[in-house]
Amino acid sequence: MNRLLKVAVCVLMVVLVSLAGLMSVFVLGDGYFTAMREYPKQSRLLPLSDVPQDRSDRTLNALLEAVGADGGVVVRSDLLTSPVDGSAGGYRLGVYGDVTAHASAMRLRYLGASVLDEHSLSRLMTAANENATLGLDQVRPDMIADLPGTRSGVRLVVERLDTLVRRSGTVNGDYRIVGLDDGRFRDLVSRVSEASGIPGDQLTSASSGSSVTDSFMTLVTLALIAVASLALTLIVVLGTFQEFSRLGVYMLLGWSRTGYAAALYRPFLLFLPVIIPIPILILSWGLNGFPVTLQLVLAMLTPSLVTAAIVLLALGCGVLALLSVRPVAAIRNRVSKRAMLAVIAIVYVLASAGLVAGAHALDAPMASIRNLTQVSAQWSRYRSMRILYKDSRGTNHTSTSGLSGDHAKEIYDWYASIEHDDGVYLANTRYFSRDLVASWRHLYQQVPEQAFWYFAMSPSYLAAQGFDVDPDATARAEAGERVYLIPDTMPRDEQERMRGYLTETSMKYKTWESTVHTTFMNTGTVGFAAYHPSTPLFTWSDDPGQPTDVTDPVILLATSANMTPFETESLGAVGLTNSYIKLDESAAQRYTAADYLAEYQLEDNNPVFRTTADFIAGMRKSLTEFMQLFGGLAVIAMNFQLIGVATLCRIYAMTYRETIAVKRLLGYPLRRIFAPAFTLIITVSVAALLAALLLGSKAGAVAAGATMLFQLILMTVQARTLATSQLQTMIKTE
Numbered sequence: 180m181n182r183l184l185k186v187a188v189c190v191l192m193v194v195l196v197s198l199a200g201l202m203s204v205f206v207l208g209d210g211y212f213t214a215m216r217e218y219p220k221q222s223r224l225l226p227l228s229d230v231p232q233d234r235s236d237r238t239l240n241a242l243l244e245a246v247g248a249d250g251g252v253v254v255r256s257d258l259l260t261s262p263v264d265g266s267a268g269g270y271r272l273g274v275y276g277d278v279t280a281h282a283s284a285m286r287l288r289y290l291g292a293s294v295l296d297e298h299s300l301s302r303l304m305t306a307a308n309e310n311a312t313l314g315l316d317q318v319r320p321d322m323i324a325d326l327p328g329t330r331s332g333v334r335l336v337v338e339r340l341d342t343l344v345r346r347s348g349t350v351n352g353d354y355r356i357v358g359l360d361d362g363r364f365r366d367l368v369s370r371v372s373e374a375s376g377i378p379g380d381q382l383t384s385a386s387s388g389s390s391v392t393d394s395f396m397t398l399v400t401l402a403l404i405a406v407a408s409l410a411l412t413l414i415v416v417l418g419t420f421q422e423f424s425r426l427g428v429y430m431l432l433g434w435s436r437t438g439y440a441a442a443l444y445r446p447f448l449l450f451l452p453v454i455i456p457i458p459i460l461i462l463s464w465g466l467n468g469f470p471v472t473l474q475l476v477l478a479m480l481t482p483s484l485v486t487a488a489i490v491l492l493a494l495g496c497g498v499l500a501l502l503s504v505r506p507v508a509a510i511r512n513r514v515s516k517r518a519m520l521a522v523i524a525i526v527y528v529l530a531s532a533g534l535v536a537g538a539h540a541l542d543a544p545m546a547s548i549r550n551l552t553q554v555s556a557q558w559s560r561y562r563s564m565r566i567l568y569k570d571s572r573g574t575n576h577t578s579t580s581g582l583s584g585d586h587a588k589e590i591y592d593w594y595a596s597i598e599h600d601d602g603v604y605l606a607n608t609r610y611f612s613r614d615l616v617a618s619w620r621h622l623y624q625q626v627p628e629q630a631f632w633y634f635a636m637s638p639s640y641l642a643a644q645g646f647d648v649d650p651d652a653t654a655r656a657e658a659g660e661r662v663y664l665i666p667d668t669m670p671r672d673e674q675e676r677m678r679g680y681l682t683e684t685s686m687k688y689k690t691w692e693s694t695v696h697t698t699f700m701n702t703g704t705v706g707f708a709a710y711h712p713s714t715p716l717f718t719w720s721d722d723p724g725q726p727t728d729v730t731d732p733v734i735l736l737a738t739s740a741n742m743t744p745f746e747t748e749s750l751g752a753v754g755l756t757n758s759y760i761k762l763d764e765s766a767a768q769r770y771t772a773a774d775y776l777a778e779y780q781l782e783d784n785n786p787v788f789r790t791t792a793d794f795i796a797g798m799r800k801s802l803t804e805f806m807q808l809f810g811g812l813a814v815i816a817m818n819f820q821l822i823g824v825a826t827l828c829r830i831y832a833m834t835y836r837e838t839i840a841v842k843r844l845l846g847y848p849l850r851r852i853f854a855p856a857f858t859l860i861i862t863v864s865v866a867a868l869l870a871a872l873l874l875g876s877k878a879g880a881v882a883a884g885a886t887m888l889f890q891l892i893l894m895t896v897q898a899r900t901l902a903t904s905q906l907q908t909m910i911k912t913e
Contacts, residue, residue: 184418189450191411192490195893196454200406200461207466208288208329209397214289214333215270219254221284222355223364225382230375233687233745235350241374242354243275243340244366250287251358255340257347269315269334273343273352274300281358292327292680295337299324303337310569313337327468333394349759376622389724393562397538404489406529412493412507417444419497420872440498451490458482479604482742489681520911524782524859531867535883539876540894557727558791561717565788565849566758567768588694588785593770593779595739602766605639607749607759608719609633625679632732634716635746638759646714652706652736659740660706661685666731667709677733678707688743695748699741710734721755755791762788839902849898856898860890 230238246253255273266818278285295313304312306323314326314336328334328748344350356364372379422443429439459479469475570590597603613630618628638653656662663681665674682705689700707816737746750759762770767788769775776782842852849858871879 182229184414184421185446187414188411188418188447191258191407191414192447192450192486193454193457195404195407195411195489196457196483196486197461198400199486200458201465202397202404203458203462203478203482204329204465205331205397205400208331208333211289211327211329211335212269214287216256217270218256218270218287218295219284219355219357222357223359225352225354225356225368225371226352227354227371227375227382228351230350231619231695233684233691234337234338234375236691236748238371238375239344239350241370242367244832245363245370246276246356246359249359249367250277250280251356251362251363252278252281253340254343254355254357255343256351256355257343257352259334259336259379268332268335270336271343272335273339273340276357278304284357287453289327290469290478291474292470294335296325300337304339309339310342311338323470327466327677329467330465345752346754346757348752348894368403377675402488402529402536403488406491409529412491412496415493415497416500419500422501436501437498440501443501444494444497447494447775451487452690455483455487458486474834493584509827518625527859527864531863531886532870535867535871535874535879539871539874539879541781542876542878550769557757559879559898560845562790562792563764564791565764566791567689567751567753567760568787568789568793569753570784570786585694587751589780589784590750590786591695591739591742593776593781597770598637598739598777599639600766602760602763603770604643605635605637605759606640606719606761607635607757608732610718610720610725617662619680623680623683625676625683627673627676627680628715629673631677632718632729633735634732635737636716637737641716641736642712644716646712646716649708649710652708656736656738656741659702660704661699661741661743662706662708662736664708664734664736666712666733668712679709681705681733685743688745691744695742695744696718697740697742697747699743719756751786754758840908843902849895849902853894853898857894859890860887860894865889 225242227238253275257271257273259269259271278300279297285295285300286293287295299313302323303311308321309322310321312321314324314328314334316336316338326337356367359367368382371377372382375382396656422439426434426436426439462479462482466475515899555622594603594605598605602803610632611627611630613628616630617629631669638656639647639650639850652664663678665677668671669677685699685705686703689703693700712730715730715731716723717728720727746759752758771786771788773782774874776784776786839852864883868880868883868887871883
């Protein structure tokens with residue numbers, strides 16, 4: 180076996196063990212994800228969806244009071260999505276209740292390791308920091324204990340349920356109830372149904388959900404392992420064919436076929452133990468935070484053993500080829516190679532498909548990078564604006580559903596004292612899709628029919644954006660009237676429906692129990708004013724799929740006097756898209772100083788305002804690992820193609836060596852001598868390029884085009900070398 184083929188076999192062995200290690204990372208990540216999805220197993224599912232915003236607080240309170248009274252535990256599971264392609268990447272769990280009373284049910288184990296137990300959960304529930312998490316979310320100081328994860332992006336974050344509800348901005352989600360018998364669970368469903376207005380049978384029969392299958396990466400690596408295994412087998416058999424003439428001589432000298440096979444394959448058998456640790460190293464890199472257990476050791480050994488079995492099977496095929504040939508046939512090199520050409524052509528086509536698939540997968544992270552850059556550029560105008568990042572637990576902070584009444588009043592009084600000062604703004608935006616609006620029809624008397632943007636903005640913020648606000652409307656809002664600005668471009672009948680909906684919701688919010696009493700809550704006056712859309716207003720959205728600015732939102736001219744409990748209790752909302760209060764740098768320095776906060780009993784809460792630039796930096800998730808994985812798989816597929824081209828060319832030269840030598844002697848150009856091989860390469864490459872274009876994959880098109888160029892260059896060099904070699908051999912023998 181010549182040196183090139185020996186190197187190719189060794190390279191493929193390394194590729195195989197590396198792919199086996201990567202696939203194990205993906206498979207174990209899928210298993211970890213499944214364990215999260217089923218946690219806690221000993222529980223009853225209570226899905227909440229389409230809960231009206233004005234019933235959110237009472238629904239959550241009913242749920243927590245029922246669970247707390249019966250000594251149970253409730254766990255809400257929210258999917259964590261990948262920033263690259265939006266696929267599921269783990270779970271965020273919100274926990275509330277007596278976790279120590281249900282210790283066995285609250286334990287989560289994977290690979291023999293304890294991921295969650297009653298001790299870590301109790302530590303979370305009693306932590307002084309209300310934003311505390313188990314597992315890294317976005318801010319490392321909030322993490323009180325790390326949790327295992329995988330490099331494939333599967334991670335787990337656990338926090339208190341009230342924190343999860345506050346951050347997500349919704350009570351909707353999948354809740355799992357632990358520790359309640361049938362009677363108590365029915366009572367809980369009844370109380371939640373009464374609070375939410377959703378029928379009990381609808382609560383206990385989930386009408387929505389998600390089905391998560393094994394990751395696409397698992398399928399890709401499995402396909403590449405199959406292609407690599409086949410390529411290894413073909414190259415081993417090809418090298419064996421090249422040894423037939425020498426085998427015949429050795430057999431005449433008294434060597435046995437098995438003895439010759441042992442000598443031929445000994446280097447590969449000695450190389451195998453050297454590469455066996457590679458999957459173990461890859462798994463050590465790919466699994467973060469998992470302690471060494473027997474199950475983990477077995478999981479690490481499995482890909483090494485599987486790879487060893489594949490290599491031994493490939494070598495076994497070579498041994499069978501040696502055992503099947505007769506000495507005379509071996510000496511005369513009488514072996515059929517057309518079948519080998521056909522099989523190698525098939526492998527080459529599969530590798531081309533793998534290249535397009537791997538390169539196509541790179542489009543998602545590349546698009547994500549562009550989107551993040553776009554979002555960062557969109558927010559650059561507001562990068563110095565301060566928004567509420569966190570609000571520490573104080574002496575009057577509740578441990579269940581967010582803000583206590585006293586604390587909500589403290590924040591309201593603080594904001595009311597500064598709302599007219601320079602650099603103090605209020606802005607919050609929400610987009611209501613057509614489907615969401617349609618789901619309100621059984622809840623309200625009048626409901627809009629079209630999707631719309633809803634902005635709650637202070638007059639000072641609108642003025643800073645160049646929006647011309649009627650002074651009379653501002654005066655009415657300052658006097659406590661709930662003034663809504665509706666674009667005059669909205670159809671007249673839709674305006675009527677919008678007025679009816681806004682009036683009804685305002686009056687519903689007005690009746691909420693609250694320690695804050697605004698002028699509007701006393702008078703209940705709702706008014707409307709029309710405006711002509713002309714000024715673009717920032718949507719404060721971190722979704723690149725949403726517009727940066729809109730000109731025709733429905734606007735609540737928000738002041739401290741015309742707020743309902745919905746707004747007063749939302750003033751303490753945190754985060755890039757949930758927050759209400761915005762401060763410039765000088766206002767943040769003045770009004771978050773300890774002495775000023777102390778005037779409103781907020782010194783114990785220590786609210787922290789951070790620039791939007793800090794939040795954008797937090798949004799920039801690392802895409803390096805994702806691109807390395809898919810890029811690496813695409814490079815492997817490209818290498819398979821190049822190996823296939825070289826092998827195809829060599830077998831073609833061996834099969835038609837006399838014809839090639841004669842044509843070369845007569846001056847035939849290489850493209851005619853190796854016409855079938857060149858035709859196959861060009862046809863498959865053009866097909867791969869067209870497939871990439873049809874998929875809309877820029878990365879796939881670039882990879883297919885570049886690979887076609889490299890293959891043609893390699894084919895030309897190989898063809899020239901082999902044609903010259905066959906000609907020289909013919910001249911010497913003649």
